[in-house]
Amino acid sequence: MASKKINFGAGPAKIPEAVMEKAAREFLVYGNSGVSILEMSHRSSDFTAIIKEAEKLMREEMSIPNEFEVLFMQGGGTGQFAAIPMNIARGRDTADYAVTGTWSDKAGKEAEKYINVRKVFPSMKPYTTIPDYGSWDRKSDAAYLYYCANETVHGVEFHTPPETHADVPLVADISSNFLSRPFDFANHGIVFGGTQKNLGAAGLTVALVRKDLIGHESRHCPSILSYKEMHTNNSVYNTPSVYGIYITKLVLEWIRDTGGVNKLFTTNQEKSRLMYETIDGSDGFFSCPVDAAHRSHMNVPFRIGGGDESLEAAFLKGATERGMVGLKGHRSVGGIRASIYNAVTLDETKALVDWMNEFETANRK
Ligand SMILES: *Cc1c(COP(=O)(O)O)cnc(C)c1O
Secondary structure (H helix, E strand, C coil): CCCCCEECCCCCCCCCHHHHHHHHHCCCCCCCCCCCHHHCCCCCHHHHHHHHHHHHHHHHHHCCCCCEEEEEECCHHHHHHHHHHHHHCCCCCEEEECCCCHHHHHHHHHHCCCCEEEECCCCCCCCCCCCCHHHCCCCCCCCCEEEECEECCCCEECCCCCCCCCCCCEEEECCCCCCCCCCCCCCEEEEEEECCCCCCCCCCEEEEEEHHHCCCCCCCCCHHHCHHHHHHCCCCCCCCCHHHHHHHHHHHHHHHHCCHHHHHHHHHHHHHHHHHHHHHCCCCCEECCCCHHHECCCEEEEEECCCCHHHHHHHHHHHHHCCEECCECCCCCCCEEEECCCCCCHHHHHHHHHHHHHHHHHHCC
């Protein structure tokens, strides 16, 4: 078998080895079913058991309050950008958006097709911080207040949820920090994310929706984006991402067996601390533009030599030679981005830090 590289890719991203091994063992024939999961009916008893177990584990590992439904959907995080205004406008004509990076910007632009979008603070470009919550210009009759809990491209993370008015539910995109830290559901109406960063394969989107927000979809809302249809049909209104749900179930088992979300959070803090200490301790050789208070534990963007593209290319080339891949920054920001999701180990992060230190010593002028 070809040897595996250390994968710092932003998504689809590394999946824990234990999950990959179990999936490989079960791939050809699943249990006593006599068929592969890829060949299995989504209405079979075997798959019904898998999806039920996935929901149960999701509830347990994330401590999801009872007033939330767990919906397994398709269409990615991007599909939810449209689903949200179509489902929970509830007759209100405006929604508030906190735009802190590429993903919340995209979410707002998509929502504009269905609802008036108001930004609660002026453009934060180039997206290196989050304004104090007290300064946000929030409306008390907004349909909801939208934010992206972790901006994957810019490395800007909310370490506490924003404030909101009593009757304005928070909507959080947690695609890139799903189960990387404990989540406080208070004041939230919808919490959603694609699974291809922290929770498994591409092709599955998990939407956690507060019960009272289900059943208000506009009459134009496609059935597959309707929370009501998905909920009424236990997420099998149509053929779901059968394999994606299975892989997410395995990832949730892995989370449980490795000590749960608190344990992951401790390790994630340790990994990100190592990265930022290396960057900040390099006297400007490495630089991260994000304010210290809002830096992400999952995606660490940085520049080398103040944005010296030939140095950055040399760094990436050396990383590849050392078996590390997926480190090129997003095309919109350039530089380097290390995505250190749940599945990326402390030792793998240390290998990257070692290479950073070695590279700095060799290239510092
Ligand atoms: C990756 C990502 C998305 C988009 O997910 P798709 O599944 O590609 O639609 C949305 N939001 C965030 C924060 C992401 O990281």
